[in-house]
Amino acid sequence: MRLHATREEIESVCARIRDFGYKVHTIEGEERVVIGAVGVGDVTECLESLTAMPGVENAVRISAPYKFVSREFRQERSRIRVNGLEIGGSEFVVMAGPCSVESERQILTAAEAVAKAGARILRGGAFKPRTSPYDFQGLEEEGLKLLAKARQATGLAIVTEVMSDADVGLISEYADILQIGARNMQNFALLKAAGRSPRPVLLKRGMSSTLKELLMSAEYIVAHGNPNVVLCERGIRTFETATRNTCDLTAVAVLNELSHLPVIVDPSHATGKRSLVPALSRAAVAIGADGIIVEVHPWPDKAASDGAQSLTPALFHAMMQEMKPYIELWKQARGCGATA
Ligand code: PEP
Ligand code: MN
Numbered sequence: 202m203r204l205h206a207t208r209e210e211i212e213s214v215c216a217r218i219r220d221f222g223y224k225v226h227t228i229e230g231e232e233r234v235v236i237g238a239v240g241v242g243d244v245t246e247c248l249e250s251l252t253a254m255p256g257v258e259n260a261v262r263i264s265a266p267y268k269f270v271s272r273e274f275r276q277e278r279s280r281i282r283v284n285g286l287e288i289g290g291s292e293f294v295v296m297a298g299p300c301s302v303e304s305e306r307q308i309l310t311a312a313e314a315v316a317k318a319g320a321r322i323l324r325g326g327a328f329k330p331r332t333s334p335y336d337f338q339g340l341e342e343e344g345l346k347l348l349a350k351a352r353q354a355t356g357l358a359i360v361t362e363v364m365s366d367a368d369v370g371l372i373s374e375y376a377d378i379l380q381i382g383a384r385n386m387q388n389f390a391l392l393k394a395a396g397r398s399p400r401p402v403l404l405k406r407g408m409s410s411t412l413k414e415l416l417m418s419a420e421y422i423v424a425h426g427n428p429n430v431v432l433c434e435r436g437i438r439t440f441e442t443a444t445r446n447t448c449d450l451t452a453v454a455v456l457n458e459l460s461h462l463p464v465i466v467d468p469s470h471a472t473g474k475r476s477l478v479p480a481l482s483r484a485a486v487a488i489g490a491d492g493i494i495v496e497v498h499p500w501p502d503k504a505a506s507d508g509a510q511s512l513t514p515a516l517f518h519a520m521m522q523e524m525k526p527y528i529e530l531w532k533q534a535r536g537c538g539a540t541a
Contacts, residue, residue, distance in 0.1 A: 396425020
């Protein structure tokens with residue numbers, strides 16, 4: 202719709218779309234309303250009819266199978282708002298914290314350390330997807346309460362994983378961002394439930410998933426009502442054994458071409474090795490990611506999960522310092538640097 206299209210104009214366009222037999226999905230942006238029509242019908246006739254209506258700026262057919270998340274649908278990059286912060290905007294957003302929430306002392310120590318080093322969002326799993334049923338499964342609701350305490354103590358927003366559609370309501374009460382993990386990228390019941398949540402979603406790429414599949418999963422969330430999705434490249438399965446996964450960094454550039462959604466990189470799960478995390482984090486900045494999610498544990502040797510890939514607070518602080526000049530270049534490239 203045009204910039205200042207009236208409510209009546211918007212309503213008549215929606216009605217016309219329904220007359221043609223399509224379902225209407227309206228996305229209310231800050232500046233303009235975009236109306237999506239999904240379904241099967243006479244496309245050419247519908248487009249012609251809509252183009253002529255008052256208030257309509259343009260009517261186009263989106264050829265990609267993922268409609269709302271595609272660049273064809275929206276040319277400008279999406280900015281996802283979380284607690285006064287924007288992912289996909291003028292800041293390279295660093296999310297950091299332990300793999301799992303283990304105790305009050307652990308999460309508060311981690312939160313304070315990562316906040317001090319410049320992270321804006323605290324990560325920490327309360328519900329953990331573990332390969333073995335005998336491994337630590339997470340503190341569940343107790344863990345969510347500890348995350349809320351850490352948010353109160355530091356002001357950091359919280360991102361935490363939701364593994365089941367049944368838990369979306371509970372986790373949405375505590376978390377600022379819902380994380381959908383690699384293993385659940387195609388859990389369609391979960392994607393639909395996350396689509397009904399008021400919280401933004403961090404959707405991780407499945408370890409054997411194509412980028413098209415990732416975008417189709419994001420489309421599920423958006424189609425069910427939640428436009429606030431952040432994509433995450435966290436490494437995929439390949440024949441290589443030197444690293445836990447193989448980071449498909451090119452995916453960031455590809456996703457930026459195909460979609461308007463923000464994209465972040467997880468250098469911890471991508472490598473599985475703490476020594477490799479700083480190099481990959483710098484690479485994520487260079488390729489134009491919108492941020493990173495990094496595992497940091499106050500005592501990695503004692504971590505209940507993913508200790509080998511977790512940075513100590515001191516290593517995280519050093520990495521954040523080293524990243525500063527890269528992030529300055531990133532800002533200039535985005536047109537929002539100090540000298541831009
Ligand atoms: C995690 O973030 O701790 C996690 C389990 O990640 P992934 O789903 O990418 O394996
Ligand atoms: Mn982990």
